[in-house]
Amino acid sequence: MFSFLNKNQSTGEVEELQLDEANIPAHVAIIMDGNGRWAQQRHLPRIAGHKQGMDTVKTVATAASHLGVKVLTLYAFSTENWKRPTAEVNYLMKLPVDFFGTFVPDLIKNNICVKVMGYTDKLPAATQKAVRDAIADTAHCTGMVLNFALNYGGRAEIVTAVQNLAEEVKAGRLDPAAIDEAAIDQRLMTADLADLRDPDLLIRTSGEERLSNFMLWQVAYSEFVFTQQHWPDFDQTALEQAIYEYQQRHRRFGGLTPAKG
Numbered sequence: 582m583f584s585f586l587n588k589n590q591s592t593g594e595v596e597e598l599q600l601d602e603a604n605i606p607a608h609v610a611i612i613m614d615g616n617g618r619w620a621q622q623r624h625l626p627r628i629a630g631h632k633q634g635m636d637t638v639k640t641v642a643t644a645a646s647h648l649g650v651k652v653l654t655l656y657a658f659s660t661e662n663w664k665r666p667t668a669e670v671n672y673l674m675k676l677p678v679d680f681f682g683t684f685v686p687d688l689i690k691n692n693i694c695v696k697v698m699g700y701t702d703k704l705p706a707a708t709q710k711a712v713r714d715a716i717a718d719t720a721h722c723t724g725m726v727l728n729f730a731l732n733y734g735g736r737a738e739i740v741t742a743v744q745n746l747a748e749e750v751k752a753g754r755l756d757p758a759a760i761d762e763a764a765i766d767q768r769l770m771t772a773d774l775a776d777l778r779d780p781d782l783l784i785r786t787s788g789e790e791r792l793s794n795f796m797l798w799q800v801a802y803s804e805f806v807f808t809q810q811h812w813p814d815f816d817q818t819a820l821e822q823a824i825y826e827y828q829q830r831h832r833r834f835g836g837l838t839p840a841k842g
């Protein structure tokens with residue numbers, strides 16, 4: 582049993598809550614929102630929020646790994662984020678360089694393996710190199726997978742999968758009648774996560790309650806938890822609270838019998 586201290590929202594009292602170790606969500610995906618607002622509230626430039634957000638990634642990845650999460654997918658840059666001012670985009674592109682440049686030894690120490698999904702060939706060369714090196718340096722790690730969505734979009738991912746299927750049909754290698762859910766799963770960017778490809782728990786910080794083009798196919802049966810904290814304020818306790826909320830849900834996957842995560 583993992584226990585943590587939680588402030589009850591209605592009574593204001595601090596209570597000790599227990600997490601069920603046997604029901605830790607195997608795949609947690611997070612839409613890390615609110616960096617800009619966090620900075621704005623402190624009269625800081627938006628990039629200060631992203632910098633703090635990067636430190637939160639370190640804290641949360643370590644905590645998730647200790648809790649027994651098997652895959653942690655983080656939405657770090659979407660295919661739509663290029664619309665932001667150039668200076669902010671440039672800063673966001675530099676973050677993986679700083680993050681992996683300082684954090685890979687800790688990732689290795691925690692047996693965490695880095696993966697990246699997204700159109701990484703469109704990233705600046707230095708970002709691509711940082712990502713490639715981190716994947717190679719942690720390839721031997723057998724613990725949690727830390728999966729960054731970088732230049733990722735759920736619709737684009739589905740379009741690419743459909744194009745690949747169409748090419749295979751055209752080449753005579755695939756019968757259209759053989760296209761089923763598994764065929765699509767195998768052509769999405771989560772294919773190599775195998776049975777862990779679909780998030781059990783999706784968290785979005787900062788009070789917004791939308792998907793913003795994130796893992797549209799994979800979240801079909803995920804449990805959603807929306808939290809009020811801006812991402813830079815998210816921490817181990819916030820993760821534990823979200824997992825606690827997940828553990829109170831009854832997942833039925835369209836059936837009638839509750840099936841525990």
Ligand code: FPP
Pocket residue numbers: 613614615616617618619631634635638656657658662673676677680681729812
């Ligand atoms: C959304 O907040 C956040 C992003 C678009 C960037 C997320 C990136 C990080 C948290 C750092 C990632 C770290 C690594 C290692 C790649 P927002 O800017 O939209 O916030 P706002 O809605 O308050 O403006």
